[in-house]
Amino acid sequence: MTHATIRLGVIGAGAIGNIHMQTFQKVDGIDVVAVTDAYLPLAEQRAAEHGIEMVHASPQAMLEDSSIDAVVIGVPNSFHAALAIEALKQGKHVLLEKPMAIHSEAAREIVEEAERSGKILMMSHQMRWTGLSRALKQRVDNGDVGHIYNAKAGWIRKKGIPGWGSWFTRKDQSGGGPLIDIGVHMLDLSLYLMGNPKPISVYGSTYAEFGPKREGIGSWGTPNWDGYYDVEDLASALIKFDNGATLSLEVSWAAHAAFMSEEPFIHLMGTQGGVAIVGNDGKYVTHTETGIAESDITPLDGEEDRILMSRHFAECIREGKQPITSALSGYTNNRILDAIYESSRTGNEVKLNWN
Template identity: 60%
Template sequence: MSKAGKLRLGLIGAGNIGNVHLQEFGELKDDCEFVAITDTYLPLAEQRAQQYGIAVVSPSPEELIRREDVDAVIVAVPNSAHAPLTILALEHGKHVLVEKPMGLDSEAAKEIVRAQKRTGKTVMVAHQMRWEPLALQVKSQVERGELGNIYTAKTGWYRRKGIPGWGTWFTQHSQSGGGPLIDIGVHMLDLAFFLMGEPKPVSVYGSTYAEFGPRKKGIGNWGKPDWNGIYDVEDLATAIIKMDNGTSLTLEVSWAVHMDTDSSPFLHLMGSDGGAMLRGSAGKFLTERFDETVDIELQPPAEDEGARVRLSRHFLECVREGKTPWTSAETGLRSNLIIDAIYESSRTGSEVKLDWSL
């Protein structure tokens, strides 16, 4: 740490999500500071460094990781580089905040878990949806037992016309690991398990479809397309996940679909004593009183520092205090195991058992 007691951060990846990290950690200037930044396109890293007052632009991720004045590294790069850079950082004694998905696949995720256990350093996956104010309200009620036994849940995120960066790394399986399932579905998986009480998934039955992308249909407005590139991922996925305690979770996600949808992520918890619903920035509890159904609208706080700031503060606290993050390496592995199993189930048409062995 610096002489002022601040955690010294290095950022790998100066693109859009990297810029978000610069902004949100910038709200916590009393506790941390960025000392180095890098990107495969160094002019962008130089631009961010000038904008945010970062002293060092490292010529490569490896050089940044080796720096003795960096305590923790934020990995905000394409999916295929998450595991190699996270593991390298751990082996050089750095703590790591890595963007989702933690690994390109479950084997990459297992390598991260093994490295984390070997080094004892902090690994946290940047799943901000757990930190949304309404999600935290639901979590509080779940922990109080207000919903009773949560026996099943349904979650998803339908984008009607939202394929990002057609032909770029986003739509190439070797670089991204998949389509909407690993892009936005991973967020909903993490949120659902958080609110369900972190049950252990044991088997998956799923299907994936590519009806839009291969025809260059369903294109969104995020990212610059490369029409000479590749699209070999799905544009819709659906699955049912079964847990060791008998509970279940249904997942449905799309980048493109002909359906009447407001494109908001959603989650429904179904409990023996009550239920909860989240959709976008709205939510409610559903229960029964005196044999009559009762809906209680959730109210967001009048002022809120933001989910990403809470996420960033939690990472700093975990590093300083040696606490296990809410979104630990094990939760990242869980998501990767499920995602791999959905792809395998779609390929074989059969239920897939999850292999948790390291």
């Protein structure tokens, strides 16, 4: 039974976990009451900073605490599946950081446990909640774009490899490089804006031209020079859908990319018009009798994206409704990511079977 005020625990006290703690303290009807981390002094520090009443010695101890209704899981990717499944088994609602898992088999197990438990499993994809993303979705839903038959999305970082040698750059712990790190955000947002068509085939390639040479390193994360780098630093893919549409996806942590912005971008091309996001700017374009008409898209009013996302999580718990970023959306993303990596490994197109 969920308490009148939802009691929330945060697993992972690092940068992402800290953002969740700060955000949920701004959401009515939900209290951050517990935190844990593999490095307990950091959990204790966060508890002191945010006035959190409990520090659990381990994730398992938190999940076995019947006074907690829901948890945020913000830990390295390789731990997502086991913690999410155990949380659901212990009767907790879950807000799970992206990616859902390091591969789709583990993601499927999370989906199955969510279905068995009847609890909410929501993916943390805050980019769906920006004022600009919501404005584009409104234009699409209003029919201003028509049938979206082609899309292009990506995020090209030119010199931004995070935490060289740490879990970020180890495939067994992260699942991959920029594709599964920032690419999953662009993939998720593209599918959402396109109306969630079913992916049926994928062709992709990945490259590691900088990381193995300890080049292209950015400022995010803490390097471990005793570690190693066995993930990609650039990925490119073409995804085909059952409604005939295609999506091209390009992401990198490091690239010699002249004239390319480092801001995330999405271009949706439809039969009636087109919409695009580049960084914090949005555009709508359509043909007229005399030429081409372009207009700016104004972001919808509202609170900061993470606050809206966190409030949605609380509403789903109270009302028992499926979140916009459902467990199925996380699984679909993982299926596509796996297919891109497989296509790169084999050199062949990968067809997706959804039976």
